[in-house]
Amino acid sequence: MKTSRPVGIIGYGAYIPMNRLKASEISRVWGGCAEPIEEKAVASIDEDAVTIAVECARYAIKRAKIDPREIGAIYVGTESKPYAVKPCGTIVAEAIGATPHVTAADYEFACKAGTEAFQACIGLVSSGMVKYAMAIGADTAQGRPADPLEYTVACGGAALIFTLKSERTLAYLEGSYSYVTDTPDFWRRGLEMYPRHGNRFTGEPAYFRHIIGAAKGLMAELGYGPEDFKYAVFHQPNVKFPVKVAKRLGFSMDAIKPGLIVPYVGNTYAGSTPIGLAATLDVAEPGDRILVVSYGSGAGSDAFSFVVQDAIMEGRPRDLPVSAFIARKRYIDYSLYSRMRGKIHL
Amino acid sequence: MSVPRYWREIKYRYRLIGELCTECGAIIFPRRRLCPHCGCRELEECKLSETGTVLSWTVIQHPPKGYEKYAPYVVALIKLDDGAQILSQVVDVEPEEMRVGLRVEATFRRVREDGSSGIIEYGYKFRPIIEEP
Ligand SMILES: [Zn+2]
Numbered sequence: 001m002k003t004s005r006p007v008g009i010i011g012y013g014a015y016i017p018m019n020r021l022k023a024s025e026i027s028r029v030w031g032g033c034a035e036p037i038e039e040k041a042v043a044s045i046d047e048d049a050v051t052i053a054v055e056c057a058r059y060a061i062k063r064a065k066i067d068p069r070e071i072g073a074i075y076v077g078t079e080s081k082p083y084a085v086k087p088c089g090t091i092v093a094e095a096i097g098a099t100p101h102v103t104a105a106d107y108e109f110a111c112k113a114g115t116e117a118f119q120a121c122i123g124l125v126s127s128g129m130v131k132y133a134m135a136i137g138a139d140t141a142q143g144r145p146a147d148p149l150e151y152t153v154a155c156g157g158a159a160l161i162f163t164l165k166s167e168r169t170l171a172y173l174e175g176s177y178s179y180v181t182d183t184p185d186f187w188r189r190g191l192e193m194y195p196r197h198g199n200r201f202t203g204e205p206a207y208f209r210h211i212i213g214a215a216k217g218l219m220a221e222l223g224y225g226p227e228d229f230k231y232a233v234f235h236q237p238n239v240k241f242p243v244k245v246a247k248r249l250g251f252s253m254d255a256i257k258p259g260l261i262v263p264y265v266g267n268t269y270a271g272s273t274p275i276g277l278a279a280t281l282d283v284a285e286p287g288d289r290i291l292v293v294s295y296g297s298g299a300g301s302d303a304f305s306f307v308v309q310d311a312i313m314e315g316r317p318r319d320l321p322v323s324a325f326i327a328r329k330r331y332i333d334y335s336l337y338s339r340m341r342g343k344i345h346l
Numbered sequence: 347m348s349v350p351r352y353w354r355e356i357k358y359r360y361r362l363i364g365e366l367c368t369e370c371g372a373i374i375f376p377r378r379r380l381c382p383h384c385g386c387r388e389l390e391e392c393k394l395s396e397t398g399t400v401l402s403w404t405v406i407q408h409p410p411k412g413y414e415k416y417a418p419y420v421v422a423l424i425k426l427d428d429g430a431q432i433l434s435q436v437v438d439v440e441p442e443e444m445r446v447g448l449r450v451e452a453t454f455r456r457v458r459e460d461g462s463s464g465i466i467e468y469g470y471k472f473r474p475i476i477e478e479p
Contacts, residue, residue: 018438044437046416046455050468054454082466091468095360095454320476327479330440 001119001176002221003126007162008169009306010132011064014158014278015055016265016325017043019332019340023151029334030146036238040154040266042332043140045340047155049078050088052271053138054095056159060134061096063170063319064161068097071161072130074104075120077113077270078157080140081106084190092136103130107270110186111235112296113137114158114270119176119302121162133162139269144194145343152238154266156325158274170281170315171290171306177218179210180300187298197297203241206299211235211245214301215293222305226250229305230288233276235295236262251291258283264326270296277306279322284308347458349465359469362396362452364430365389373430396452397475398426405441412458420444424472438473451475 019042023035043052053076061068074096076088089104098104107113107120114137121133138157143149165172185206188195198206211234219225226232232251234242239262246256259276268275273294280290285308292304338344347355355376357363364375369386375394380387403422406413413419420436422444435457436450450472457469 044455046437046457046471048456048466051454051456058454094356095468097361320478324476324478328476330438 001178003122003173005126005128006165006172007122007126008165008172008309009160009281010066010163010169011060011062011161012158012170012278012281013056013059013061013063014156014275014322014325015052015059016041016156016268016275016322017047017052018328018330019044019337020329021332021334021337025334026151030150033148036151036240037266038263040152041156041268042337042340043155047140048082049076049080049138049140049157050082050091052140052155052157053078053088053092053136053159056136056138056157057092057096057134059320060159060161063315064132066132066161069101071096071098071132071134072102073121073124073133074098074102075107075117075133075135077107077109077115077117077135077137078139079108079110079113079188079269080142109300110296110298111237111267111269111272112294112300112302114274115292115294115302115304116296118160118162118304119178121160122173122176125162125164131163135160135162137270137272137274139271141267141269142194142341147194149195149197152262152267154268156265156268156275157271158278160274160277167309168311169309170312171308174289174305174307175218175222176305177214177221177303178300179213179217179303181210183210183297183299185297185299202297206297207235207237207241207295208245208248210299210301211293211295212249214303215249215291218291218303218305224305228289229255229291231258231280231284232256232291232293233259233273233280234293235273235301236260236276237267237272237295239263261322261326275322281308281312282321282323284312286310286312347467352465352467359457360454362394362470363391364394366392373428375430375432394430394432395426395428398424398432398450398472400436400444400446400448400450401425401431402446403436403444412460422450422472424450435471436473437471443474449475
């Protein structure tokens with residue numbers, strides 16, 4: 001998909017809670033299996049998808065140096081809404097001072113809810129309906145105790161602010177692509193605390209088929225091959241999948257390394273691909289081309305091609321990189337984790 | 347707190363907005379009807395600084411109703427960089443890491459919730475300033 005007028009990213013911000021639970025601690029409690037990551041980020045007892053979204057939004061506004069009253073759209077992609085009915089987007093809009101002249105809503109599409117919000121924001125900006133549009137992917141994902149998923153489900157998010165391409169934008173969009181089918185690989189019914197998944201069904205017909213479909217579709221539309229991209233970010237439910245999909249698509253480890261944060265953060269669901277993009281923008285140089293492909297169960301992928309612009313260098317000494325949030329950590333044990341994530345009922 | 351009262355306070359709690367006394371220049375938080383320093387009624391809204399320094403602090407072990415799930419937690423008197431003083435929870439810190447002079451910044455957190463079906467009250471808390479590693 002291409003926009004009628006060129007669109008760029010004017011600001012981005014990520015946030016990762018400081019608590020870390022080591023995979024070895026989960027193995028200690030439930031018995032070992034192959035640990036898919038090192039450790040994961042866990043929200044504190046007073047954090048949720050809304051507070052994470054607000055943190056991301058504030059960092060993005062700081063980096064963009066814009067007046068929040070000029071933001072015309074705020075979309076929060078999440079599968080961990082604190083309220084079943086009452087939008088996260090309104091709370092974020094109020095907290096950053098964007099109310100009341102703003103459209104706000106929440107997007108739901110498992111781990112790709114954040115990039116689905118990118119698509120909507122890009123459309124609103126390129127049509128001229130709004131000057132700035134903010135898309136946020138933020139989650140405090142839950143995994144059933146002793147489920148293999150428990151090793152990876154994590155908390156964190158990132159926000160992007162889109163506007164028309166100019167000298168002030170940090171990167172501009174070349175095109176996007178979405179690839180969606182009805183694939184029941186993972187779901188959570190209403191009022192259930194934990195999701196269910198189709199085990200081996202989550203790989204080939206789900207993650208790989210959709211990411212490869214979206215990546216190849218976008219590259220064909222733009223006339224690019226993997227060699228045209230300096231960096232690539234693929235959704236990161238564990239370490240194995242993004243590494244494998246990069247290889248199959250012809251991308252090197254060097255291309256995915258800056259955005260591969262899952263070993264130290266875990267799978268932040270709707271936050272996963274946006275944080276990977278943020279971490280890549282932290283190190284990219286003007287002229288670098290970045291491929292971004294999300295994956296959301298249910299299922300689908302959104303692919304984007306961004307080209308980094310000169311303005312990215314200006315904020316670099318001033319703004320906090322994703323690595324600052326990865327370095328800021330305190331380890332918790334399984335008991336504290338159970339308390340923080342509401343697994344103990346009094 | 348009742349839902350209407352929470353709703354009236356949202357702007358001030360979410361965005362750290364206080365008042366400036368037009369008579370004596372004092373910065374007032376939370377909002378009052380009159381300036382506690384000179385009694386003036388002409389008060390203007392003003393955005394407070396989001397960074398400050400801890401003046402004193404304590405650990406709350408036995409919290410008031412509605413705050414039980416967060417205990418134990420740290421409450422500190424903070425001097426904001428614009429001169430205002432504010433009482434706030436400090437998070438992402440262990441009690442043994444607290445000290446007078448600690449530099450802190452505002453964050454956005456859950457402050458209180460009305461059971462599992464009621465309203466969730468969000469607002470400011472403070473945390474040690476996040477810096478580049
Ligand atoms: Zn006064």
